[in-house]
Amino acid sequence: MEHLGLGWVLLASTLFGTAATGSRRDVRAITEKAMDMAQDSFDDQYQDCSRMMEEKLKTVNLTEFQNKAYADTWKRAAEHWQKQWGNSNPQVLPQEQAVAVLAYTDRGDLYKQFNTLVREGGRSREHYLQHFPFKTLHFFLTEAVHTLQKTQSPKCNSVYRGIKDIRFTAQLHQTVRFGQFASSSFNKSIAQKYGNDTLFFVNTCYGVSIRSFSFAPKHEEVLIPPYEVFKVTNVTSYSSRSIIHLESHGVCSNYNCALVNGRSSPREPPHLWSLLLAAAALAAVGRL
DSSP states (O other), X not given: OHHXXXXXXXXXHHHHHHHHHHHHHHOOOOEEEEOOOOTTSOOOOOTTXXXXXXXHHTTTHHHHTTSHHHHHHHHHHHHHHHHHHTTOSSOSSOHHHHHHHHHXXXXXXXXXXXXXXXXXXXXXXHHHHHHOOOHHHHHHHHHHHHHHXXXXXXXXXXXXXEESSEEEEOOTTOEEOOOSOEEEESOHHHHHHHOSSEEEEEEESSOXXXXXXXSOGGGOEEEEOTTEEEEEEEEEEOSSOEEEEEEEEEEOOSOSSGGGTXXXXXXXXXXXXXXXXXXXXXXXXXXX
């Protein structure tokens, strides 16, 4: 009987230990974060300075492409563009803009690094000038959003955005921004695959479909720019997740033409594309 009792104790201990280990594996650290207007975001729309930006970026991109992951991704995107659309005429997006979108949708971690720094890149103009390493990508991605917006119909779309490991909170009627380039999808199921700790139902009037310029067209992605403002129309909080409904409420930018601020009227620059591609190629093989 003593042996039987000891056996039950050992069995119970084993089962408890297994269950506890399994529970620990299932537990994820969920961060709770309040939505706001993302005041530290670098939210430049580059209004009336596109040509000056292209000229200025000629001296910037060589430094930026010293980041090998960035250079590799840009080169891969450029090669994909050439294969898919190099001989197309006319083109919906200029080459630089299309490659920027492709680079953003690449399977690597570039978009995560990029958006982390977009969220904090607007702390000050000085911070942007000295510490924001994605000036080229930010500019051409923003320009791509502007270009696609002009051709998009309807102008406003209902999309979904799923977030993993962050449970966002918001107040009814509050105005908020994502403060980054926010990926969303026309397809709710696809959005939920990316995360279900917070699920956003979004009506966006400045986000654009990038399906035709994506490495993953099946994701039906809509890209929402960091400067779009939303009004919170409904919030539902559960123990396991939050559901937040957002309605487009215009735009708000704290920056415009930050890189060329104070310059005189624009003049026609030499074409930037060959410089971008050359810089990326050199960095990819470790020569920068």
